[in-house]
Amino acid sequence: MIAAAFWTMVFLLGACIGSFLNVCVLRWPAGESVVRPRSRCPRCARPIRWFENIPIASWLALRARCAGCGLPISPRYPAVELLVGLGWLAAGLAYGPGFTAIRVAAFGTILLGIALTDLEHYLIPDGFTVFGLGWVLLTAFAGAVVAGPSPFAGPLDAIVGACVGAGAITIAGWLGEVALKKEAMGFGDATLMAFAGAALGPMRSLLTVFVGATLGAVIFLAIVLPVARARRRAVAGAPATGAAPAGGDDPAAAAGEPPLVPFGVFLAPAALVTLLWGDVLVAWYLRLLVA
Numbered sequence: 001m002i003a004a005a006f007w008t009m010v011f012l013l014g015a016c017i018g019s020f021l022n023v024c025v026l027r028w029p030a031g032e033s034v035v036r037p038r039s040r041c042p043r044c045a046r047p048i049r050w051f052e053n054i055p056i057a058s059w060l061a062l063r064a065r066c067a068g069c070g071l072p073i074s075p076r077y078p079a080v081e082l083l084v085g086l087g088w089l090a091a092g093l094a095y096g097p098g099f100t101a102i103r104v105a106a107f108g109t110i111l112l113g114i115a116l117t118d119l120e121h122y123l124i125p126d127g128f129t130v131f132g133l134g135w136v137l138l139t140a141f142a143g144a145v146v147a148g149p150s151p152f153a154g155p156l157d158a159i160v161g162a163c164v165g166a167g168a169i170t171i172a173g174w175l176g177e178v179a180l181k182k183e184a185m186g187f188g189d190a191t192l193m194a195f196a197g198a199a200l201g202p203m204r205s206l207l208t209v210f211v212g213a214t215l216g217a218v219i220f221l222a223i224v225l226p227v228a229r230a231r232r233r234a235v236a237g238a239p240a241t242g243a244a245p246a247g248g249d250d251p252a253a254a255a256g257e258p259p260l261v262p263f264g265v266f267l268a269p270a271a272l273v274t275l276l277w278g279d280v281l282v283a284w285y286l287r288l289l290v291a
């Protein structure tokens, strides 16, 4: 009974952090503060009251609409709150309630924020990466003093890993630009890999770039390219409507090319997978090579 109450609190804490993550994802790309002003409805500017701001529950109670003007509220907000809540719960159950679980959960939360802003706006806000790098380095030093074994790099490996991660992705992006003859990587990817590399250490940050590039190539060839081709065929067959092409801020989609898929969307999950299962992944890959 006490255990159930404790884990419910862990989930709710995660959901509240997910709620704050929504604010960061919404405001940082626009260059706005995440502290002030209070959240308002974008249409009727009605301030969102505290009881309308309870993770997941408020969205359900309001039936996904603004209480003032009825503007639909995206299901993405409760989805992020639910995902982060489950993530904090899973980290607590897997590593036991303590410092390591908080480090894993915070790492995953920041990576989710990075993936969401990169997917939607093609940028990775410094808010995530600067805070993330500071947090990872600080907890690496703290972890070396107080905590036992953890999946994170120690203090020295964290510093080297930040440099190796940022360097490796810069080289990979530069070679990609030469091969594709167009811009393949933004500076944000280097800041992402400095943050992730500090958590992972040098070897696993190289593995992250490899896993991220593989994941990106597979998804691009298997999903993005066929969908773009099918859509172009449909557009060519249909009469012109004058509607703007779908694809958000993507300059490539507007030019009729296959849509740009930001690398951070793949690097972020790759970094989390590498942190949790990097050793298993390397062992599996080595067995493949030997067999």
Ligand SMILES: [Zn+2]
Pocket: 041, 042, 043, 044, 045, 046, 066, 067, 068, 069, 070, 071
């Ligand atoms: Zn409204």
